[in-house]
Amino acid sequence: MVEVLINRDCLETILMIAKNAYPKETLLLLRGKIGRGLVKIEEILFLPPRYVGFDAVSFDPYRLPIDFSIVGIVHSHPSGDLKPSLEDLNADFGSIMMIVGYPFDSKRDVAVYDYDGRRLKLRVID
Numbered sequence: 001m002v003e004v005l006i007n008r009d010c011l012e013t014i015l016m017i018a019k020n021a022y023p024k025e026t027l028l029l030l031r032g033k034i035g036r037g038l039v040k041i042e043e044i045l046f047l048p049p050r051y052v053g054f055d056a057v058s059f060d061p062y063r064l065p066i067d068f069s070i071v072g073i074v075h076s077h078p079s080g081d082l083k084p085s086l087e088d089l090n091a092d093f094g095s096i097m098m099i100v101g102y103p104f105d106s107k108r109d110v111a112v113y114d115y116d117g118r119r120l121k122l123r124v125i126d
């Protein structure tokens with residue numbers, strides 16, 4: 001079982017960006033560290049401007065520079081549904097996938113998965 005740690009500022013920034021983009025979908029990269037049974041999210045990275053407005057399905061990670069500190073991606077579901085779609089699971093970029101759902105208010109609106117579709121435990125640290 002992998003546990004995912006994120007610092008509160010980082011989570012709040014993600015929720016704010018998703019809220020501002022609503023009703024459009026948002027896609028950001030997660031940067032951090034991977035340890036034994038643990039993924040630590042330390043920062044978010046914006047995609048190059050040409051990707052803005054694109055959805056997760058059309059996102060092509062192979063066009064980005066290789067960066068091994070990228071641990072995964074986060075995208076928003078304006079529908080509020082936190083379940084990953086098949087296309088989401090096929091994106092397979094980094095180790096984890098975070099989904100934030102409407103209304104983007106708190107940890108309740110956040111879910112993290114591995115690319116086998118298993119939901120991971122998320123812990124917010126101060």
Ligand SMILES: [Zn+2]
Nearest residue numbers: 056084085088
């Ligand atoms: Zn999705």
